Structure formats: C-alpha cells, structure tokens
Amino acid sequence: MSEASSNDMIHAGSVEHFLSAAFLRRLESPLEQSTGLPNAAYIDPLFLKLENERVFHRSWILAGFQHEIPHPGDVVPVTVADQPLILVRDEQGDIRAFHNVCRHRGARLVDKPCRHAKLLRCPYHHWTYNLDGHIRNRPHFYGPDQHDTPTERETRIRLSEVRCGVWHDIVCVNLDGRATTFEEYIRPAADRLAHYDFSALRYAGSLDFELKCNWKLIHENFIEPYHVFAVHPGLLKFGPMSQRRASEFENACLWNDYEFPAPEEGRGMGLPHYPGLDERHQRLAMWFHLFPTLSFEIFPDQFAIIQLTPVTAECTHERIHIYLVGDAATAPEYEQARTVVFDTWRNLNAEDVEVVESLQAGRHSPGFDGGVLSPYWDGATRQFARLIANAMTQTNN
Ligand code: FES
Numbered sequence: 356m357s358e359a360s361s362n363d364m365i366h367a368g369s370v371e372h373f374l375s376a377a378f379l380r381r382l383e384s385p386l387e388q389s390t391g392l393p394n395a396a397y398i399d400p401l402f403l404k405l406e407n408e409r410v411f412h413r414s415w416i417l418a419g420f421q422h423e424i425p426h427p428g429d430v431v432p433v434t435v436a437d438q439p440l441i442l443v444r445d446e447q448g449d450i451r452a453f454h455n456v457c458r459h460r461g462a463r464l465v466d467k468p469c470r471h472a473k474l475l476r477c478p479y480h481h482w483t484y485n486l487d488g489h490i491r492n493r494p495h496f497y498g499p500d501q502h503d504t505p506t507e508r509e510t511r512i513r514l515s516e517v518r519c520g521v522w523h524d525i526v527c528v529n530l531d532g533r534a535t536t537f538e539e540y541i542r543p544a545a546d547r548l549a550h551y552d553f554s555a556l557r558y559a560g561s562l563d564f565e566l567k568c569n570w571k572l573i574h575e576n577f578i579e580p581y582h583v584f585a586v587h588p589g590l591l592k593f594g595p596m597s598q599r600r601a602s603e604f605e606n607a608c609l610w611n612d613y614e615f616p617a618p619e620e621g622r623g624m625g626l627p628h629y630p631g632l633d634e635r636h637q638r639l640a641m642w643f644h645l646f647p648t649l650s651f652e653i654f655p656d657q658f659a660i661i662q663l664t665p666v667t668a669e670c671t672h673e674r675i676h677i678y679l680v681g682d683a684a685t686a687p688e689y690e691q692a693r694t695v696v697f698d699t700w701r702n703l704n705a706e707d708v709e710v711v712e713s714l715q716a717g718r719h720s721p722g723f724d725g726g727v728l729s730p731y732w733d734g735a736t737r738q739f740a741r742l743i744a745n746a747m748t749q750t751n752n
Pocket residue numbers: 457458459460461462477478479480481482
C-alpha cells in the first residue's frame with residue numbers, strides 16, 4: 356500500500372468526524388437550509404493538517420512572483436503548504452519550481468534569494484545542479500579527487516521538480532502534480548479580465564498583517580459584499596449597496612463586481628488607468644477568489660493580490676501585494692497618490708481584521724456551529740464550504 360493511500364485510510368475517520376454525513380447532506384440543501392463549515396474546521400489543528408494534505412497539496416497555490424526572479428539564474432526560496440521550494444528562472448527564461456532539498460543527503464539547497472546564478476550548489480558536499488535541475492558536478496564522489504562530472508546529455512539525477520503555472524506576475528505550484536491544468540484553473544478569472552492590459556502593471560509594494568483567525572474566514576469575508584454597509588461605512592459612497600449583488604461562482608472560481616458612480620482618491624483617481632479601458636471598465640471594481648488561497652481585486656488603476664499563509668489553525672499571515680499602472684508604481688510625482696492607495700487598503704483591511712477575528716472567537720462558542728445563511732448573499736460562502744468539503748472527503752486514488 357502506498358504511503359499516500361495508507362494516510363488516506365488513517366485520516367478518513369478524522370474527516371468523517373469533522374464533516375459528518377448529516378453536514379454533507381445539509382451542504383446540498385437549498386441555501387436557506389444550508390450551512391457554513393463546522394466550528395472545528397476553523398479551530399482544530401488536525402483539520403489544518405488535513406487541509407495541508409488534501410487541499411493545499413492537491414491544488415494550485417500561489418508560490419511567488421515573476422518580478423522576484425526577473426533574470427535567468429535568479430532564484431528565490433519559498434514555502435508552500437509547509438514545503439520548502441525554490442523558484443528558479445532557467446537559462447531559457449522559463450520559471451521552474453523544485454523542492455528545496457539536495458538529492459544526496461537532503462540538505463537545504465538555497466536559503467536566501469540569489470541573482471544570476473549559473474548553478475545551484477548544495478552547501479553540504481558541494482554537489483551542483485544546472486538551473487533545469489540536472490546534476491552538474493559531484494566533487495570527490497568516487498573517492499578523493501574522483502569527481503563525477505556528467506555531460507550535458509547525461510541525466511543521472513535531478514532535483515525533484517514541482518508543477519508550476521504562471522499567469523502575468525503570479526507563479527503558482529501544484530505539489531501533488533495532479534490538479535487540473537493551470538490554464539483551466541485560471542481561465543474563469545482570465546476570461547473576465549480580458550479588458551485589462553496586465554503588461555502595463557508594475558509592482559508597487561505590499562502590506563503585511565497577522566490575523567488571529569483561520570485562513571478560511573479571510574477568504575470567505577473577502578468574497579461576500581453583504582457586510583460592506585455595516586463594516587465599511589466609508590466605502591458606501593464609492594460602492595453603494597444599490598450597486599452590490601451576490602457573488603457568482605464557477606467551480607473553484609468565485610467572483611463579484613460593482614460599478615462605482617465616481618472614482619475616489621485611492622481608487623481610480625489621481626493615478627493612470629490601464630491603457631485602452633472602455634467606459635464601463637473605467638468605473639468597475641472586480642474581485643476574485645480562486646480556491647483555495649488566491650484572491651485578487653482590480654480597479655481601473657490597480658491590481659491587488661491577497662496572499663494568505665496559515666500559521667496555525669487560528670493564526671494567518673496576510674500579505675496584500677499592490678500593483679499600479681506604469682510609472683505610477685515608482686515615480687516620485689505619484690508618491691502622494693500611491694500613499695493614498697496603500698492607506699486605503701490598510702484602513703479597509705483593518706476593518707475586516709476586526710470582523711474576522713470576531714468570527715474566529717465565535718467558532719469557540721457552543722451557541723454557533725456552521726450558522727444560518729442568507730438565501731441571497733451567502734451562495735459563495737456555501738460554495739467555499741462545498742469546495743473544502745469536496746477536497747477533504749476525496750481520497751487520493
Ligand atoms: S547533502 Fe547536498 S551535497 Fe551532500
């Protein structure tokens with residue numbers, strides 16, 4: 356029996372314990388009789404461990420960004436679902452992902468970003484690898500001064516490669532290599548964003564937050580606009596409830612949009628827009644969640660990615676990456692307008708942090724377990740719960 360299938364058997368009982376047959380039936384009920392995930396899904400460390408194996412390892416997960424490794428030979432170490440990886444731009448300019456572990460004795464290959472590397476060299480016994488992962492040189496491998504130097508065409512061993520997909524600046528990996536194609540994963544969002552010239556975007560910076568809540572609450576809150584009138588009163592002039600509607604979804608992609616009556620500083624005013632945007636898209640805000648962990652939002656003058664890293668079942672690191680159009684990302688004359696964009700994100704997110712941390716506390720209450728959903732607004736909340744339940748109850752066969 357493979358290790359994966361024996362793990363599946365060990366954990367099957369745990370999954371049934373967390374997601375009972377009655378709960379799974381309720382998930383399929385009409386929305387007003389349906390429910391969100393049970394409390395344990397947000398607070399139990401074992402549930403997060405199972406998510407690591409059954410959700411994160413089997414899905415496309417944001418790992419890094421093209422701009423971090425702009426030139427051949429640039430390498431950045433990253434951690435995805437607790438797995439140390441490296442993202443490498445190879446000699447052809449393509450991005451590859453490898454497990455950050457030497458094939459000899461398992462030492463960590465790379466511990467900090469590097470530029471223009473010709474080779475990857477393990478610090479332990481100096482085995483070297485080409486940027487495509489093939490072994491290049493094993494010093495003293497056959498004895499003192501008896502080196503192993505395979506030619507280009509010999510393929511003795513290579514680093515363990517991880518499936519990798521690139522969309523604009525975003526680099527995703529799929530650890531188990533068995534997810535749907537990356538193109539299929541990204542397509543529902545990419546099709547809806549065809550009006551935007553992403554080549555005009557430049558990276559402007561990021562904001563970091565540490566939240567005392569489970570990672571799922573942040574995405575669930577991100578995709579539903581129901582709370583806007585109560586939690587973000589400052590946003591109501593820009594995006595009134597009359598313009599709001601329930602989020603839509605197609606399999607692993609959930610999305611929403613609204614037309615805003617007039618741009619404001621920080622959203623659409625004072626910074627250049629994507630080139631060639633039509634009238635409607637000059638007044639449109641759109642946001643997407645690509646299950647399980649990639650969320651992003653787009654305005655006529657910006658693109659923001661919400662990257663979540665679970666720290667524990669009840670603590671999540673959130674990094675908001677902000678892109679602006681052309682010179683707006685770095686030029687001094689836009690500094691003041693840029694500051695407004697960052698402040699707007701920081702202030703809006705602070706309002707959400709307060710709410711999601713309160714939701715986390717609610718998951719410890721015996722007076723709550725899954726909740727009662729709005730038949731209009733909570734379709735996306737239920738879809739997110741279904742995606743979790745589907746992934747968690749699927750064995751690896
Ligand atoms: S562990 Fe890497 S060369 Fe020995």
